[in-house]
Amino acid sequence: xxxxxxxxxxxxxxxxxxxxxxxxxxxxxxxxxxxxxxxxxxxxxxxxxxxxxxxxxxxxxxxxxxxxxxxxxxxxxxxxxxxxxxxxxxxxxxxxxxxxxxxxxxxxxxxxxxxxxxxxxxxxxxxxxxxxxxxxxxxxxxxxxxxxxxxxxxxxxxxxxxxxxxxxxxxxxxxxxxxxxxxxxxxxx
Numbered sequence: 001x002x003x004x005x006x007x008x009x010x011x012x013x014x015x016x017x018x019x020x021x022x023x024x025x026x027x028x029x030x031x032x033x034x035x036x037x038x039x040x041x042x043x044x045x046x047x048x049x050x051x052x053x054x055x056x057x058x059x060x061x062x063x064x065x066x067x068x069x070x071x072x073x074x075x076x077x078x079x080x081x082x083x084x085x086x087x088x089x090x091x092x093x094x095x096x097x098x099x100x101x102x103x104x105x106x107x108x109x110x111x112x113x114x115x116x117x118x119x120x121x122x123x124x125x126x127x128x129x130x131x132x133x134x135x136x137x138x139x140x141x142x143x144x145x146x147x148x149x150x151x152x153x154x155x156x157x158x159x160x161x162x163x164x165x166x167x168x169x170x171x172x173x174x175x176x177x178x179x180x181x182x183x184x185x186x187x188x189x
Contacts, residue, residue: 003041011042011111018112018154019147026158029111031104039107042114043082049117050078052124077185078117081178082110088177092170093160101160108155109174116148149175 003011010028017025029035053074058066086106093102123140126132132140149171157167 002044003038007035007038008042008045011039012115014108015112015115015151018108018151018158021154026104026108029104029107031107033103035107036103039110040082042110043078045114046078046117048121049124050074052121052128055128056124073185077182080181080185082113084177084181085109085113085174088174092173096160096162098160105156105159108159109152112148112151112155113178116144116151120144120148 007030010030014025014028017028030038054071057070057074089102089105093099093105120141123132123137123144126140127134127137152174153164153167153171156162156170157164160167160170162170
């Protein structure tokens with residue numbers, strides 16, 4: 001599931017195109033069967049976010065990667081986030097009679113999730129480096145989350161052909177699922 005630098009570049013260009021509302025943004029994503037499986041390799045882009053999350057969880061002075069329950073729960077949450085939405089969307093898209101959009105939806109949202117989580121590492125880094133207060137880092141992270149939600153809803157609307165409110169509901173359900181998994185994993189820590 002390793003992806004080439006070209007595929008990462010194209011997919012991130014597509015993600016940026018969605019943010020910029022460019023009409024050709026979706027053409028940058030490989031929505032073939034091969035592209036579907038490789039989109040799960042986008043999880044590697046979340047390494048900075050995982051590292052920052054572990055450092056924040058453990059405290060700035062300790063090594064972020066230790067083989068223990070904290071590392072296991074953070075990694076499990078990230079992996080589950082990448083798997084839960086595609087699995088849940090099987091039933092949702094069948095119900096909406098949009099099964100043909102499944103592969104493009106998963107490909108695009110996997111790349112958007114990876115890019116969003118990588119961007120969320122920035123406020124945590126600023127906090128770890130004492131360049132931001134906890135309140136400012138939380139505000140920055142909140143702004144990134146809002147952009148991620150908007151981006152996901154935009155992708156849902158473009159790929160699934162849904163009206164704005166329906167796309168927003170799909171987005172909130174997806175992110176609720178991810179937040180529930182992350183919260184459950186954090187409770188294990």
